[in-house]
Amino acid sequence: MRDEVNVIYDGKLDKYQDETRLLLSTNGIKIIKSKYAKSVTAWIYIGDDYVTNYENDQKQALEKLGRHIPTYHLIDLWKFLKEKFGEVKTDSKDKILINPVHNRVPLKEIMNLYDWEKGFDEGMLHWEEGDQERKAGNLERAIELFDIARYHGYNAPALYKSYAMAYRKLKDYDNEVAVINEAIEREDSVNNTTIRELKERREKALALKQKRN
Structure with a gap:
């Protein structure tokens, strides 16, 4: 597709x-x-x-x-x-430069990159713990756990949605856009609800970044 x-x-x-x-x-x-x-x-x-x-x-x-x-x-x-x-x-969004500062490893260094099931098994618990921290307002700790889940190969829309919500709460729009871009890149189907929602969220994050600047 x-x-x-x-x-x-x-x-x-x-x-x-x-x-x-x-x-x-x-x-x-x-x-x-x-x-x-x-x-x-x-x-x-x-x-x-x-x-x-x-x-x-x-x-x-x-x-x-x-x-x-x-x-x-x-x-x-x-x-x-x-x-x-x-x-x-x-309005060209290409002109909006982002400079995300983070501790996420490059995609090529992710474990289980080509073994989705193993990545899911090894990373899901870290994402679940991270999402609990996010909901409790411990955003920095939540992001640390999301990074661990991602490193172990956990690749699911839920992870990137949690990432984006945490960064939005921190008003870190550069990282929000960066993780959304990665989510879109890793998503198999370009024509689905997940992609559409991610792109809409990215538009909002870029607009907020522009407004702040």
Whole structure:
């Protein structure tokens, strides 16, 4: 799926998503997160894998909403909006430099890097302990434990979500963005809810960093 998406969007999926989102919002079209919200008027899909789920999704829409939902490919919508509304200028996040200071080992030095199950078994308890510390407000200790979990090969969305929440609480937006970037890099599927949520969180962290500067 990742290779297919990279080919379709020439490795610039974020650009197409950002421009489409901006074109929609600036022209009064609300973007809804819930797939089956009563006010939804259309679905947008990123890759051709959606076709395999199309019939089931439409069946659920009929059951939940009493109607079918028009569905469009992101590329087609992007082209239509550009033709209708013209060019759009988005804020370049590439210009926002981050300088995270941390004790995380490089990815290549992580244990069990290619053995997900062993990494899960050896790292999960450290993440669980770290998340308890995070919830108790012991953020520095929580991050130390997340680092240990990561070092042992624990690679799960929950780890990176916990990392991000701890750094957000500390207002350490550089590290928040850095761990989110790593999570996206390590995620197998580019077209899923986890990736979308991570990217939205990254946008917020970058905005907060800009505001503080």
